[in-house]
Amino acid sequence: MDAVRVEHVWKSFSSREKNQPVLADVSFQVKKGEIVSILGQSGCGKSTLLNMIGGFERLDSGRIECGGTAVERPSRKCVMLFQHYGLLPWRSVLKNVELALEELPLSPAERRERAVEYLRLVGLEDRLEMFPHQLSGGMQQRVAIARALSIQPELILMDEPFAALDTFTRYHLQNELLRIQSREQTTIILVTHDIDEAVYLSDRVLIMGAGPGRIHREIRIRASRPRDRGHDEFQYFRKLILEEFSFNNPLPTVEFSI
Template identity: 45%
Template structure:
């Protein structure tokens, strides 16, 4: 499985608004990258370009060293809003992409059952989104992505709408799903502690027009403790970078 992603000298403008300027970042195959930065600095735009939903005005957006020219099943973007179809059951939502891909019903059912068990939703196949908690709906959205077996998962503040305790639980679940999978992750968050807890490689961005202020290799051993003095120091360092740039 391959899945290295990169931006090289990327700039992006929407009308008169310069959103990104000369952005360079790279996440190697199997790494967990996290982007932090102030609102409006282009974090989500970076994910959308890697997903093939936006094109850069300058520079290159790459997957495995090749230009990203459009969406593809090798890269899936998960939003803060789960965007589940309310008229479909959990199993129906998770199976939707497989249906579009023409996967046979028996194979489809087996893959859906497997991924729902992996995300802790075994037994909820026939439930509808409105019957689930916020955390469970987000688990279903992640299952819908994982069932397609993408090489790259792009996560746009997936836990931003969850309460604090559910968010901590979901962070650990995401790490469990990622570790040993070989998948490349790139996540956007406003939560510095969340970023340091999850990341192998952390990108700190400036205010708009966004650029990478610093790339930090987070070399803390896993599993990580949120009270580890090294983690606390790194949090202060990132917070300091963001305050200076503001």
């Protein structure tokens, strides 16, 4: 069974009594444990699509399923991470992670144990009592990742989660994400403008065109990890995707091994 199935999804927004089409006949599937990036220029509907998969936006027509169940509202099976970390400044690192667990049937001791487990997973077990303002941006994002993972979701949606970070912190967190995903086998759909990030992280890259948004191409990247950003094959994929943004001379689905 697919972890996510998007079938013939259409979406428009009303503006001054006109309907502005945002997405048109979008279909794709994501298998359990895959990392799939959605890549496209601003305004092509990437974030709208992600919000509909998460149940935060209604679709006009079509169907979205997560784990075989139609998505009609937000669910604890699916969590979303943004570039803004969403941490509560008056709560400690530990209490920010425990916040996600408060509705689960866990005792206070069990909540703490699980929160500490996932903070240890992201390398922050020595920052439990610190507050968000005492952490770097990269550390704050790691707290957000630990909080998302602590509820053990089936799917994580990520909307430009590393965009606000400096290059070296972004690279470090990309490696951390791959390490954690390898252990947890969580399915991830990532929206990004960063071609290198898409190639580095993804099993597949879905390239969207705009006006209205459609899946223009799918590029499969069959490669062992970690990937070398300086490798010729990595640059091959990078160049291939850059050329796709002209949307001239359509290319078939590509499979290439690094």
